Amino acid sequence: MSKKINIKDTLINNGIVLLLAVLVVYVSINVPAFRSFANLKNLAINAAPRVIVALGVSGCLITKGTDLSAGRMVGLAGCLAGIMLQKPDAPGKIWPNFPQLNVFLVLLICMAVCSVFGLINGIVVAYLNVPAFIGTLGMQMIVYGIALVVTNAVPIGGYRADFTTVTQGNVAGIPFLFIYLVIAAAIIWFVYNYTRHGKYMYAIGGNESAAEVSGVNVKKTKIIIYVTAACLYAIAGFLFSGKSGGASVNLGMSYELEAIAACTIGGVSVNGGIGRVSGVIIGVAVFELLKSSLQFLGVNTNYQFIAQGIVIVVAIALDIRKYIAKK
Template identity: 50%
Template sequence: MESTINKTKGFVIRDLASRYAIYLVLFALFIGIGLIDKNFFSINNVRNILIIASVRVIIALGEGGVLITHGVDLSAGRVVGLTACIAASMLQRSDYAYKMFEKLPQLPLWIPILLAVCVGLIIGILNGATIAFLKLPPFIATLGTMVIAYGIACIYTNAQPIGGLRDDFTRLASGSVISIPNLIIIALIVACIIWFILNKTPFGKYIYAIGGNPNAAMVSGVNINRTLISVYALAGALYGLAGALLAARTGGATNNYGLSYELDAIAACTIGGVSQSGGIGTVPGIITGVLIFEVMNNGLVILGVSAYWQQVIKGIIIIATVAFDIRKYIAKR
């Protein structure tokens, strides 16, 4: 009798451990790096990590929704780059010597940001439509738009960097409300909205259903095409927002912005427990995945690891975390 109780207890602990594996990994990384180097724990450094993670969280949330439908969006990074250029080009200081549009009047902040979001949205709709109506595999459809978005960014900027951004725009990223950085607040608001969509609306339920079993979703009367287009459109809009914020944070933009951000987002989502076979994934998980990534990036720099070795270590951590996390889905023998 006692042995069964012990067995069940062991099972519960193991079950909890595997369910919260990623949170434990984040915690361990955080404490571990901090113990090696005290600077890591400084308020400034933590703030820095969170600010950088904010933009990444917004991108990952867009990518995450797509992944849950058992799709993938490779265009994320390049759309971020393109929209960063668009927003930046319209928010240069009037006295800046290399202004892209010399005659452009001083626009209110929201117009270029909204434009960036709309460009992302349109590319997203394009992605969704080719996937839904032309039945293209998401990998190919978004590979296409990824290349197109980069091309447009090059044409638009003529491959020249865009600098001299207006102070009110860069303050959007550097400012804070009651000492909480704006970017963190924006990312949190976006996260709440996406959490709400995924959990509290039929649209969210359909996203999980399509990823869980597209045929059953079709028979159940889920409008698959509409749902897919909406998911990619939502993702595109988030990339647009992220692009504008990235330009504001870095004070400029180039056509090479956003390179391989989609891969970072996919890795972060996967670390955060989003299933590669669709139907599984949560907003807290995705945020944790991004934080693991950023804590790691920052920690490796602080510890003085060379940039090349950082890449190797990042790759190993991606594989190790997912290998650990995936255990909860592997059938027990």
Template identity: 30%
Template sequence: MENNIKIKPEAHSYSLKNFMSDFGIIIVFFLFCIILAIINPYFLKPRNLINVLRQISINGLLSIGMTFVILTGGIDLSVGSMLAFSGVIAASFVSPAFGGSIHSVPLAIIFSLCAGIGMGAFNGILIAKWKVPPFVATLGMLSIARGVTFIYSNGMPIPNIDTRFLFIGQGEFCGIPFPVLIFAIVFCISWVVLYKTRFGRYVYAVGGNEKSAKISGVNTRLIIFITYVISGLLSSLGGLILTARTTAGLPQAGVSYELDAIAAVVIGGTSLSGGQGDLVGTLFGALIMGVINNGLDLMGVSSYYQQVIKGSIIIGAILLDSLRKERE
């Protein structure tokens, strides 16, 4: 008598591949920390670690916005320029040298954030409504925002910022650097939005298959538009922090910041084709980029070589993503 009973695989089998997929980025982060601590013991000094966290907070904000955009299958190359423009806008309101007033800190924050939202909305309209490819639209915004920044500031830094404004980038709250606290709050809000709301589910749906999402009743144009607004908003928030840290509005600020943001997102496991990835991976991707930048600085590596290393990391992460897709 033939035995037709089939043995089913265990439902909860957990392979090494699954383990590395879930925790590989965390392991890599701690490996980098251990290696850098061995090379330069100063790396683990509290003062240096706090400085790393302050630096990560800015790239972390840009990376969160970039994650939303990339999950829909897009890209935002203009985050660094939007950061710079928002920064000089804020500085102009709180710098007497530029005609600002010491009573204008709230206005500086409001107008800076509005500038980021406006630029992000412009990107979103071009991409969602007019179907301009994200690469082209945001590359154009990169140039426009940078040019407007130099025009607005006359190509010069805006110094003498009100000391009360500097708290955003240099202050502490209960011993926690204020930029780190801002980043933590934004991360938590973004996590809830992405994983606990209908909007978050629609972001993944649009990135997974935009046509299917549209047929299912999702307003794909609106979802894409909102993700670019989010990216612009978080870029301006990063501009506020950077301006307060450097005590001046710098028109050249944010150059190549888009590379660090994209690298953090891709290293964190988010697919450039959209629909796959998570914010926790982005968080550790930003931590890895921050640790690498800090480690290279401690070792005295030239900024020129640092650009080569960052570019190589991005290419390597993309290649790993491609290999992972081929195996699926």
């Protein structure tokens, strides 16, 4: 009897993943191109920077926060990287007199800029006790505004070859993007599981008051989380920008929502305290598969948004259901 209920619960709790698995199988059978190596590689390349964004958001979610400025920070970092790495003779070069810096130095600059915004997010959430939802919503608009000011809303293109190489190249058939993903995921996995910071993060998400009483420096931990997240968005923005060979202020728009949805699908609880790196990766993969499947089925892009929206709501409803069932 109890086993039957368990099977039912398992089915419901993993409903989204199972449903998408069915969809993927269906599409694979009916549209052979979908299961081609080229498409899978394409999927991996698309997913890689999104996983990096989702990893950043996951820390905020685990501590019962969120980060709605993620997408706009991706956009700002992408634009900044693009501006700094335009060819000297690119038409309409935005900063004509900017020196030609090393591509990795540019990445570091982008990370530094975003980490300032992350620091502000962290201070607003930890010290001013502004709900993360509101604090980072404000930051979303601020960062977008800054991106508009910096770019003057002009699209950026004409990238240097080294920028294109580090973001679009591959070694032995493995795209660099995929390698970056593995490195980022490995570092975050280590932080979440083998460092004091990681343990503190889960403790804050599990019970913030209890964590504080146990001597956890809650404010410092939260600030580190928001700064780390911002650095990850900067990396993702850099990669997105280079990958597509151009950037505009609209880069990254609503990526935070995709990231939150992916995290939730992957088992990061919006009630805090629970979430694994593997889950985040699976969540993004599932979400990307959904998008790709719908494309291959020839579903109109507009309808794809409707489908994604439904998936987000259902995923969170199922997550909350798990939590309530355990009471």
